[in-house]
Amino acid sequence: MHSGRVVFGAMDEVVFGRPAAEAVVAQMDRLGKTRAFLMVSGTLNRATDAIEKIRHALGSRCVATFDAMPAHTPREAVIAATEQARAAGADLIVTVGGGSITDGAKAVQLCLANNVRSVDGIDPLRTVKGTVPAMTAPSVRQISVPTTIAGGEFSAAAGVTNARTKVKEMLRHQLTIPRAVILDPAITMHTPEWLFLSTGIRAVDHCVEGLCSRETHPYADAQAMKGLSMLAQALPRVKANPGDLDARMNCQIGTWLSMGALSAGVPMGASHGIGYVLGAVYDVPHGYTSCVMLPAVMRWNKQANADRQALVTEAMGEPGRDAADVLDAFIRGLGLPRSLQDVRIGPEHFGRIAEAAMKTPWVPRNPRKIDSPAQVREILLLAA
Structure with missing residues (x-):
């Protein structure tokens, strides 16, 4: 219940x-x-x-x-x-x-x-x-x-x-x-392409971590599914034609829906938690943190929530496929960074990132339990 x-x-x-x-x-x-x-x-x-x-x-x-x-x-x-x-x-x-x-x-x-x-x-x-x-x-x-x-x-x-x-x-x-x-x-037309598209992946991350949470519920799921579907269709349209105002509007409405899970009390997971550290300590742009971390977090979490990850690929129009693979290809298709190396974060930083991530609000509520910085390092290695 x-x-x-x-x-x-x-x-x-x-x-x-x-x-x-x-x-x-x-x-x-x-x-x-x-x-x-x-x-x-x-x-x-x-x-x-x-x-x-x-x-x-x-x-x-x-x-x-x-x-x-x-x-x-x-x-x-x-x-x-x-x-x-x-x-x-x-x-x-x-x-x-x-x-x-x-x-x-x-x-x-x-x-x-x-x-x-x-x-x-x-x-x-x-x-x-x-x-x-x-x-x-x-x-x-x-x-x-x-x-x-x-x-x-x-x-x-x-x-x-x-x-x-x-x-x-x-x-x-x-x-x-x-x-x-x-x-x-219309006002988003001035936003640099990398910034618009990468913050769109941040919104995707809200939907995905909401859907994959152990603490989700039908109200949050409905918004995350629709938001993810709209973003998955509209972001590539903006990439292909930056002047497509309908696609931009759909991205904005998809983003609004993406916040439904958070505002309904569903916590985010390790992608958001590690992202906080990458932003505050290493100045990695907000959207880029989701681009590099989300597929790795999905891969690491899969043993704990494969059933929920299936909803992600369904919403993205790729039912039955591996969610981490679908997200990886989607982010690459938008021309965005896909690894920690792409944002100039090397293994020498992993210890500090892992320690700090444990103190964020979201890593302790990741769907696959994270008990120590060593497990955060496992995720960082997958994203390296």
Whole structure:
């Protein structure tokens, strides 16, 4: 018998297929907000007119723009953005960009609410061993226009990197999830191909690790199956024709569905856990971590969950085949890295990665039990 709990997060709306500038203004009107703080991609702000269109549509309701959030959301940049939002008297944060910016805004919400003004001031907000500390709820919320498809905008959790310890730490509060997400495929046209496609594999990873979890349930499975099916069909279409807006939209909706398992309480596994370490310690891009780790994790897990892995190949249109092989070929077909060597991680790093991965929230909940760093090393060797 299944047992579980599905928590519907504090997101009001997902708007898809409308131009971002028009949809942002409509959300400001709906929420009765007058002072928008834009946290945006530096490249989009400096090299395209996408952000200017949003600023123009908002007019005097745009009070400031922050465009200096590096990958993996370092604490220093979170504090810089918080100070700017505080000085501007923002009553809403609008993000336009990838996962690091989305996560950055979640952290800024908490820093504003809890009067955090220094890098060390973030310490009391960290989720430690799954325990969320008591904190003041954010009152300045966010809406998000994602330009990549890793799916973080559908979660209340933010990964923020501590530069001193080289650890990606979790900040979480039920109200940090964006109040609205705006899916505009046109704005993703500016996203570099490698980034769009690799974050798409991150979304695939959400679906796959959700389906393969020991703790899944039918509600999560339904979303993961449909999301994986949409991503498996649409990502190669975007690769073949970058101007295919329908395919981009399907990738965005597939990504939205990919977050269903996580938001319904189903944990991720070793691909996500090891990925956290590769990102925080070795600066491997978020999507690339899934490209190099997911097939290896599937291979290592197969003895424990072959029945669940069969659902993965079914959703990807390749029933009866080996899931690791199907994922390997799929990722290669998109021209993305497939080994740790491809992202410049050699065996000399495996000991440190294995030790750190054991401390992540996901490795202990991998479907095939991982009791020690030695087993993480086995997976790393498969991905070498």
